Amino acid sequence: MKDVAIIGCGVIGAAMAYTLSKYQLDITVLEKHSDVASGTTKANSAIIHAGYDPQPNTLMAKLNVEGNLMAGEIAEKLSVPFRRVGSLVLALSEAELPHIQELYRRGLANGVPGITLLSREETLKKEPNLTDTVCGSLWAPSAGIIDPWEYATAMAETAVVNGVDLRLNTKVESITAQADSFVIHTNRGDVQARYLVSAAGVDAAAVRSMLETPSYQIMPSRGEYYLLDRSEGQVVGSVVFQCPNELGKGVLVSPTVHGNLIVGPNAVPAEGAEDNKVTADGLAFVAAAAKRSVPGLNLGANIRNFAGVRANSDQDAFRIERSERYPHLVDLAGIKSPGLSAAPAIAFYAAKLLLEAGLELVAKEHFVDRREKIRFASLSDEERAALIARDPTYGRVICRCQTITEGEILAALRSPIPPRSINAIKRRTGAGMGRCQGGFCSPRVHELIVRELGIDPLDVCLEDEGSELLVGETKTGGAL
Numbered sequence: 001m002k003d004v005a006i007i008g009c010g011v012i013g014a015a016m017a018y019t020l021s022k023y024q025l026d027i028t029v030l031e032k033h034s035d036v037a038s039g040t041t042k043a044n045s046a047i048i049h050a051g052y053d054p055q056p057n058t059l060m061a062k063l064n065v066e067g068n069l070m071a072g073e074i075a076e077k078l079s080v081p082f083r084r085v086g087s088l089v090l091a092l093s094e095a096e097l098p099h100i101q102e103l104y105r106r107g108l109a110n111g112v113p114g115i116t117l118l119s120r121e122e123t124l125k126k127e128p129n130l131t132d133t134v135c136g137s138l139w140a141p142s143a144g145i146i147d148p149w150e151y152a153t154a155m156a157e158t159a160v161v162n163g164v165d166l167r168l169n170t171k172v173e174s175i176t177a178q179a180d181s182f183v184i185h186t187n188r189g190d191v192q193a194r195y196l197v198s199a200a201g202v203d204a205a206a207v208r209s210m211l212e213t214p215s216y217q218i219m220p221s222r223g224e225y226y227l228l229d230r231s232e233g234q235v236v237g238s239v240v241f242q243c244p245n246e247l248g249k250g251v252l253v254s255p256t257v258h259g260n261l262i263v264g265p266n267a268v269p270a271e272g273a274e275d276n277k278v279t280a281d282g283l284a285f286v287a288a289a290a291k292r293s294v295p296g297l298n299l300g301a302n303i304r305n306f307a308g309v310r311a312n313s314d315q316d317a318f319r320i321e322r323s324e325r326y327p328h329l330v331d332l333a334g335i336k337s338p339g340l341s342a343a344p345a346i347a348f349y350a351a352k353l354l355l356e357a358g359l360e361l362v363a364k365e366h367f368v369d370r371r372e373k374i375r376f377a378s379l380s381d382e383e384r385a386a387l388i389a390r391d392p393t394y395g396r397v398i399c400r401c402q403t404i405t406e407g408e409i410l411a412a413l414r415s416p417i418p419p420r421s422i423n424a425i426k427r428r429t430g431a432g433m434g435r436c437q438g439g440f441c442s443p444r445v446h447e448l449i450v451r452e453l454g455i456d457p458l459d460v461c462l463e464d465e466g467s468e469l470l471v472g473e474t475k476t477g478g479a480l
């Protein structure tokens with residue numbers, strides 16, 4: 001019998017596994033996709049919010065500000081790309097000035113460090129490419145940009161290194177409550193655990209319904225984006241928001257840790273976790289809104305559009321709770337934005353709920369809290385030469401757009417959670433994320449997966465099972 005089972009391995013399940021792996025516990029994580037971070041965690045704005053947005057004295061405000069601080073420490077220890085570039089909320093008219101003043105008051109009440117109201121001139125000095133009709137802004141230096149899937153993967157990998165049993169392609173189908181445990185029925189057999197944490201994102205209510213009727217409803221909301229080429233990555237230096245409204249934090253323009261420019265999202269009702277389509281109307285809305293902040297945006301440099309689905313609930317709050325009927329069940333539901341920012345603080349808070357429920361938290365004597373990663377593109381010439389002399393696979397560039405080497409892909413394939421699909425390699429290494437979007441490197445990545453994992457070329461998928469890239473072999477023996 002396991003001590004704890006965690007359902008879902010997005011950033012919340014990963015943070016939960018990472019936090020609990022510090023203790024002497026037998027933990028399993030059940031994830032239905034073929035890789036971690038494959039739900040909302042892979043498609044969002046990638047901002048570690050400062051924490052001026054949530055209403056003061058709410059759990060969301062507390063966890064946002066704490067999570068922001070923790071993100072810096074975790075990113076440093078686990079080698080996750082993270083930069084505190086700061087954020088601006090623009091007042092695009094005189095009428096919006098009271099909005100940013102209100103956010104400023106909230107930020108002070110929430111304990112957000114360093115927030116300041118800037119005049120029009122100060123705003124334009126910081127970001128010269130903004131519209132010159134801007135009337136002022138709120139500046140929050142603690143906001144940052146992060147690689148969201150690497151953040152989740154790094155925490156999940158560290159959990160695995162510290163003994164957590166991660167089961168991918170494992171979908172929870174039903175749950176039976178017993179006197180002292182839960183039996184979790186999956187497509188790959190049963191798992192029994194004394195404590196259960198649900199971190200199922202948009203599917204939170206569906207999972208909770210396997211045991212009892214949830215007191216909340218998930219109302220999924222889709223957000224669509226443009227991702228611009230690295231040629232546009234310097235257009236703004238910080239995260240540029242507009243005033244938030246009832247639909248969310250509004251359309252932003254922001255640099256990414258990979259050097260691109262991200263523009264979006266809108267907010268439209270979605271049918272579920274998989275409803276991540278991109279529509280012409282959605283993109284037209286995003287384009288028009290973003291140009292109000294940065295009129296000269298070059299959307300012609302777009303290299304990809306994508307959409308993510310928010311796990312909004314029927315209340316403007318995270319729905320983090322211990323079940324009254326099943327006190328050993330902790331439900332992490334309604335984790336909409338700023339869920340990415342708050343993730344490690346949510347996990348810490350949830351660990352306290354488990355402790356209150358009777359779970360013993362005895363610290364491990366040896367907890368590995370470090371993760372190293374080589375990023376060839378960011379090394380100096382001398383460092384590159386030394387690395388290639390040590391391991392010639394770092395001398396073979398596989399992804400030309402992002403300068404990702406064979407050595408980095410092999411390191412990923414030998415990592416604690418080996419990627420098995422083209423997209424999982426992309427999330428681990430960045431291969432395929434550049435201007436050609438994998439047109440050049442995908443076949444070579446495919447070859448490396450086959451060689452390293454010893455699997456049939458026909459079984460390599462773009463993402464989950466069912467997305468196989470090749471369908472058969474030619475008469476001369478090559479795969480089609």
Ligand SMILES: Cc1cc2nc3c(=O)[nH]c(=O)nc-3n(C[C@H](O)[C@H](O)[C@H](O)COP(=O)(O)OP(=O)(O)OC[C@H]3O[C@@H](n4cnc5c(N)ncnc54)[C@H](O)[C@@H]3O)c2cc1C
Nearest residue numbers: 008010012032039040041044045047172201223339340341
């Ligand atoms: C458009 C958009 C923009 C956003 N921008 C930001 C931002 O800039 N900053 C920020 O802080 N937050 C942002 N967010 C919110 C943030 O992305 C989420 O709060 C966070 O990713 C939620 O993580 P999660 O682990 O709860 O969900 P997910 O990442 O969706 O993970 C849930 C996991 O549970 C698994 N699962 C579900 N059901 C089952 C089952 N039955 N069996 C097994 N596994 C199951 C799923 O496969 C999935 O992997 C944004 C969200 C969206 C959509």
